[in-house]
Amino acid sequence: MKTPQGNSPAAVGKLRTAVVGLGGMGQGHCATLREKVPEMELAAVVDTHAETVQRVAAQYGVLGFMDVPAMLSAVRPDAVLVVVPHPLHAAVAVPCLEAGAHVLCEKPLAECVSGADRILQAAEKHHRTLGIMFQERFAPPVAAAIDYVRSGALGPLVRTLAIIPDFRTQHYYEASPWRATWKGEGGGVLVNQAPHDLDIFVQLAGIPSTVWGRTDAHFHRIEVEDCACAMLRYANGANGLLYCSTLEPKDMQLIEVVGERGMLSYRHGRVTCATYSEDLRRMSDTSTEVWGRPKVQAVELPIRDEPSGxxxxMRNFARHILLGEPLRCDAASALGSLELANAVTLSGAMRREISLPVPRAEYDRFLEERRASATFQKKTVAHERVTDPRAQQGR
Ligand SMILES: NC(=O)c1ccc[n+]([C@@H]2O[C@H](COP(=O)([O-])OP(=O)(O)OC[C@H]3O[C@@H](n4cnc5c(N)ncnc54)[C@H](O)[C@@H]3O)[C@@H](O)[C@H]2O)c1
Known part of the structure; x- marks a missing residue:
């Protein structure tokens, strides 16, 4: 690591960083790191596709490798960005942590909770920082909503709602060999397109204690789900509803959290909040009015006007390691949304309610069985290593 001299942004040291996985997102992260993250220095790139690794290594003037162990012993990076398909996150992240590198992992942490557990345990054992790329947490309305809920303003949970759509074409699924397959991806919308919003939902509402779910492939010719819905029950008896799909535009996104003291709604980048003149439960118990209802008062949240992406x-992860800044996307806090995703999948497959935490051995058996018995012949075209242009806006 280049040694820090003082605490000013210009003087902080740089983390020598390797990027593993040079697909659409990995190449995007190389550019972001080089252009916008003064606390990190791109030291090496890794991909199993020879032509891609040669081209990207030459583009950035850094060392290129086709496997992780060779990169770790030659470069000894301070940090690694893990940007391979999610079923490979554990296989890449664990040896990096064991070799002493801090890891910033793409979402979801893994395709299954047992894989996520393995990465978290390795980070703890080797005392390394493990971050997760949940950039939406930095979007000003989301950050304001999370702060507001954490202040306790909503009170005990009454009900939740999450509508999480994000449209995808059939071509999107066919342009990447690993996508939408049990072997290559380990699930569909729940582990790929929905994780950012599932994370926001869990940050705002917490983790339910039981889930009744259903999953389908509705529009797309794929073997995993493009649509999932679930009834949720929380520890205090509150109920919730969840719907995720790649069938409709993100414009209809909606997350609502209703508490006994107030409510919050997050709709496609806009957050609105309100409080009541009296706590709902207390008013229900004590009011002597037949038609008594609380007055609802809108609350203006202070929203910082900051660029995010x-x-x-990356900067917060690096500054946490270099300067001790609080880590805002710690991987442990990403486990809840993966528990929820896996619970919906397992419940849909088993046609019964699932209690959280998800039973690890049962989920692993389910996934193994799906992978072993998959007969779907996926149509593939050339692998297009291009990421969602929206994910690159603002980076
Ligand atoms: N945070 C975000 O906004 C965001 C957006 C898109 C994708 N992602 C995540 O990034 C990850 C990668 O997605 P993508 O869209 O870039 O996929 P992609 O198919 O474009 O790229 C994956 C790359 O990994 C390489 N690879 C596969 N196995 C490897 C291995 N063992 N070692 C090294 N390289 C290997 C492939 O050759 C390919 O270049 C996924 O986990 C995805 O969920 C996050």
Whole structure:
């Protein structure tokens, strides 16, 4: 690591960083790191596709490798960005942590909770920082909503709602060999397109204690789900509803959290909040009015006007390691949304309610069985290593 001299942004040291996985997102992260993250220096790139690794290594003037162990022993990086398909996150992240590198992992942490557990345990054992690329947490309305809920303003949970759509074409699924397969991806919308919003939902509402779910492939010719819905029950008896799909535009996104003292709604980048003149439960118990109802008073949340994107997560991760800044996307806090995703999948497959935490051995058996018995012949075209242009806006 280049040694820090003082605490000013210009003087902080740089983390020598390797990027593993040079697909659409990995190449995007190389550019972001180079252009917008003064606390990190791109030291090496890794991909199993020879032509890609040669081209990207030459583009950035850094060392290129086709496997992680060779990169770790030659470069000894301070940090690694893990940007391979999610079923490979554990296989890449664990040896990096064991070799002493801090890891910033793409979402979801893994495709299954047992894989996520393995990465978290390795980070703890080797005392390394493990971050997760949940850049949406830095979007000003989301950050304001999370702060507001954490202040306790909503009170005990009454009900939740999450509508999480994000449209995808059939071509999107066919342009990447690993996508939408049990072997290559380990699930569909729940582990790929929905994780950012599932994370926001869990940050705002917490983790339910039981889930009744259903999953389908509705529009797309794929073997995993493009649509999932679930009834949620929380520890205090509150109920919730969840719907995720790649069938409709993100414009209809909606997350609502209703508490006994107030409510919050997050709709496609806009957050609105309100409080009541009296706590709902207390008013229900004590009011002597037949038609008594609380008055609802809108609350203006202070929303910081700050740019946000992947660079915010990278800078915070690096500044946590270099300067001790609080880590805003710690991987442990990403486990809840993966528990929820896996619970919906398992419940849909088993047609019964699932209690959280998800039973690890049962989920692993389910996934193994799906992988072993998959007969779907996926149509593939050439692998297009291009990421969602929206994910690159603002980076
Ligand atoms: N945070 C975000 O906004 C965001 C957006 C898109 C994708 N992602 C995540 O990034 C990850 C990668 O997605 P993508 O869209 O870039 O996929 P992609 O298919 O474009 O790229 C994956 C790359 O990994 C390489 N690879 C596969 N196995 C490897 C291995 N063992 N070692 C090294 N390289 C290997 C492939 O050759 C390919 O270049 C996924 O986990 C995805 O969920 C996050």
């Amino acid at each position: 992947h660079f915010s997560v």
